[in-house]
Amino acid sequence: MAWNLAWDTLGGSSPRRWLHVQGVGARASQAAPMLAPPEGVLLVAAALLHDIGYAPNVALTGFHPLDGARYLQTQGLPERLCALVAHHSCARMEAELRCLSVELAAWNDEKTELRDALWWADMTTTPDGRPTNVHDRIVEIERRYGPHDVVTTFIRQAVPELVGAVERTEERLRVAGLGHLAK
Numbered sequence: 001m002a003w004n005l006a007w008d009t010l011g012g013s014s015p016r017r018w019l020h021v022q023g024v025g026a027r028a029s030q031a032a033p034m035l036a037p038p039e040g041v042l043l044v045a046a047a048l049l050h051d052i053g054y055a056p057n058v059a060l061t062g063f064h065p066l067d068g069a070r071y072l073q074t075q076g077l078p079e080r081l082c083a084l085v086a087h088h089s090c091a092r093m094e095a096e097l098r099c100l101s102v103e104l105a106a107w108n109d110e111k112t113e114l115r116d117a118l119w120w121a122d123m124t125t126t127p128d129g130r131p132t133n134v135h136d137r138i139v140e141i142e143r144r145y146g147p148h149d150v151v152t153t154f155i156r157q158a159v160p161e162l163v164g165a166v167e168r169t170e171e172r173l174r175v176a177g178l179g180h181l182a183k
Helices: 002-011 015-034 037-049 064-074 079-086 088-097 113-123 134-145 150-175
Strands: none
Touching: 002 015, 002 037, 015 037, 015 113, 015 150, 037 079, 037 113, 064 079, 064 088, 079 088, 079 113, 088 113, 088 150, 113 134, 113 150, 134 150
């Protein structure tokens, strides 16, 4: 279901974003065994849907985590899935810069292993869907958006939280015998 919804909204309109989403979904699928089965399924669904807010027919505010969560809510998807999409990869900090904190607060940032794993999958996948490490991903984002973009400002502020989520997840992967996924 998540794959089809992601494909229907992003596949044709945003080919590079679709590559990224597929890569994040693949990373999440590989990491899912470290979580209890229902959590692993939710991780993969959130990974596949995390960037749905970029789709032209979904983007309303220009802030993709919020737009994606709102869209998923209109589709009747579970509140927790909407919240994971809303708060993926430290979206709270970018929402502050965009003056959208109140709107984003409609969803709870659960701060769990599952949330960390979603951030890990996103922050260790290139725009073309290939695995990378969090530090190279942050540099890539800064270069792509340029020095004066709000995304660059946000990502610089978010580095400690993003790296923390990635490091916690990579330690959990090692404990679960999935250390080969950690870069």
